[in-house]
Amino acid sequence: MATAVTRQVEARPRSVVTTTPLPKQGWIxxxxxxxxxxxxxxxxxxxxxxxxxxxxxxRLFFPGPVDVWQAFGDWYQSGELGIDITTSAQEFLTGYILAAVVAIPLGLIIGWYGRIRAALDPFITFFYATPRIVLLPLLIIWLGIGIESKVAVVFLGAFFAMVINTTAGVRSLDTSLLRVARSFGAKDLTIFRTIALPGSVPFILTGLRLGIGHALVGVVVGEYVAAQHGVGRMMAIAGNTFQSDKVFAGLIIIALAGLILTYILQRLEHHFDAWRPQQLH
Amino acid sequence: MKLVARDVVIHHRRQRYGDMLLAVDGATVDIEDGEFISIVGPSGCGKTTLLSALDGLIPITSGTLSLNGRTIVKPGPDRAMVFQQPSLLPWRTVMGNILYGLEIQGVKTADAKARAHRLVDLVGLRGFEESFPLELSGGMQQRVNLARALAVDPEVLLLDEPFAALDSQTRETMQGELLRVWNETRKTAIFITHDIVEAVYLADRVVVFSARPGRVKEIVTIDLGRPRDLRIKRDPRFLAIETRIWESIREEAARDTDALAATA
Known part of the structure; x- marks a missing residue:
């Protein structure tokens, strides 16, 4: 009787895929x-x-692509290319990873606990609104001209974008999901682990992506001001000595780094797009 | 008696205004083991509030609410809710969602998997185990919602207008499906709806709620026998019961409108 109405599933199982061949089109x-x-x-x-x-x-003012390519060659021959890139990469990665490690848990906590948010909000708003680069003179006084001051400025650059987005992720959680978890008798920690954390992932990724730009600014400007090695330092020296081609060479390195890293994060974000509640920038 | 509600009064906090509203004012109903109860009433009559209290999600102001003689104070594994919105975890597959309740209640993975697979079959989702909620239609999402609640093997199934958001054809299919599933599990079920036909078709008894604040206005026994084919909805006996409940609710809705007019 009742089984007469069963199995009228409203869509086909995954394994059954019907495709209509598209009309042939040129590759272009x-x-x-x-x-x-x-x-x-x-x-x-x-x-x-x-x-x-x-x-x-x-050529001093306006080098062409061929000149820039030669500048890369000179840079490489001088033996500085490797050292500069390694130094900048080290500053970037150390600061960026440290920022992620601190910012993500902190953002989750701030999003979850209203009182902690109330306490920290003024500081986060203050720092987020201020270009952190203005702290550079202080950081150099405190940490010297080695990589530590650059790591610090990269950290500060990336940190706030990460914190703010992670917090937004927790705060935008679907309350109906929290209700489901409570209905099953979930404790706070379980709700946090099974709903808040996975639910925030798309926002955390957005924070990580936005952090890249801030972190790169930190590396380059940090090295402009005072450094012993690095792509930014090379560019500063080249700039002061009218070597426009070398400035372009450095610029290309930085742009490529930003492009590749952003692309990776975008791909990751895209992967989670399906269940992102809303876009946040 | 399986489930007892006696003189239950519930004040519900209104998020928008921040005040406490009298939602349920002295609801009394006794539910037997394995019984299917529908609760109907004009919208805003506090029926969902009562269901949330039965689940233990919100506290009652006074009265008694007990299951197997134990007072209900918080959610427990003996009750499971099928929500109005599917409320599925979008980052989990169908299987992952069905397992969610079991996971929270700490059921060992091997047992849980086997049980979840049986439920996938029971609710007609075979072939969709690894699909994500957003790949499913509304009706199928509600099947997952139902399977998730059944997975924890509760004694009482609480259903909060689970088919309200579905189109009328899917809705009829799902009603038939629900009865089939219920027939196999024989759980005590409390089904909230504002659709009288749905309430009569599914239930052993229909509890008619008054306009807010909710009171039990009358309880109508549906002696239509089981199993019920969807065609029974065209049966004169069915139509007679439906009409009677319809008039009862209409009276309430009119009273509510009058009350609003008087306060305005």
């Missing part, structure tokens, strides 16, 4: 965006090289 049509983007970049480089080669302006 199919990858239109990529093709247009790549063409634009190539045109840009050709135009850049063309203008530079015309030598309307001196």
């Amino acid at each position: 049509k199919e990858h239109e965006t990529v093709v247009i983007g790549a063409t634009a970049v190539i045109v840009f480089f050709i135009a850049w090289e063309g203008i530079a080669a015309a030598r309307i302006m001196s």
Whole structure:
């Protein structure tokens, strides 16, 4: 009787996939965006090289792509390239990872406990609104011109974006899920582990992505001001001595680092997009 | 008696206003083991509030609420709620969601898995174990919601308008499905709804609530026999019961409107 109405499942199981073959399209049509983007970049480089080669302006002021490539070669030959990149990378990674390790748990706690949030909110708002780079002179006085002062400024740069986004993640939790957990008799710690933590993951990733930019600013500006090695320091010296091509070389390194790291985080974020309650920036 | 509610008074905190509102004013109902009870009433009559109190999620102001003679003070493994919204954990698969309650209650993984697999079959979700909630239709999400509640093997199943958000066809299918599942498990079930047809079709007895503050206005026994085919909804006896309850609720709704008009 009642079984007569059963099994009328409203969708097909996963294993059954029906596909209609698309009408054949040219490769270019199919990858239109990529093709247009790549063409634009190539045109840009050709135009850049063309203008530079015309030598309307001196090489000192306006190097072309070929000059920049040579600057990379010189940098490498001098033996400084490796040291500079390693130093900057070390500053970035140490500061960034430390920031994540401290900021994520702290953000979770701040999001979860209203009283702790009330106590820490003024400080977080103050620091988030202030460019942390202004603390650099102090950090150099306290920590010297070695990598420690740069690690500190990277840490401060990335930290607040991470904390704020993690907090937002906990606060935007779906209350109906908390109700489910309570209904099953879950203790606070279990609710935290099974709902608050996984529910905040998309927001934590956003914080980590936004932290990259802040951290890179920390590395470069930190090294501009005072450092012994590093990509930023190389750029500062090159800048003071009219070596525009070397400045471009450094710039490309920094841009690539930012691009690659952001891309990785974006892919991770995209993976969790499906259940993100809302976009937050 | 399995479940006893006697002179239950509940004040409900209104989030928006921050005040306490008298939601249920002296509800009394005795529910037997294995009975299927529907509670209907005009919207805002406090039926969901009573259900939350039965689950132990909110405290009662006065009266008695007991299960197997023990006073209900907090959620327990002897009760499980099927929520109005599917409220599934979006980062868990169907299987992960069904296992959620068991996990909280510390049931060993091997036993839990076996039980969850039986429930997947019971609610008709075979082939979807590894799907994520967002890949499922509303009806299927509610099947998971039901399976999750059944997974902890509660003595009493509390259902809070679980089909309210579904389209009418899916809704009928789900009613049939629920009866089939209930028939196999024979859990004591309390089903909240504002749909009279649904209430009559599912229940052994229908409790009609008055307008707010909620009181038990009358209890109608549905002696239609079981199992019930969906066609029974066209039966004259069914229609007679439906009409009677409809009039009873209409009276309440009208009283509520009058009361609003008087205070305005």
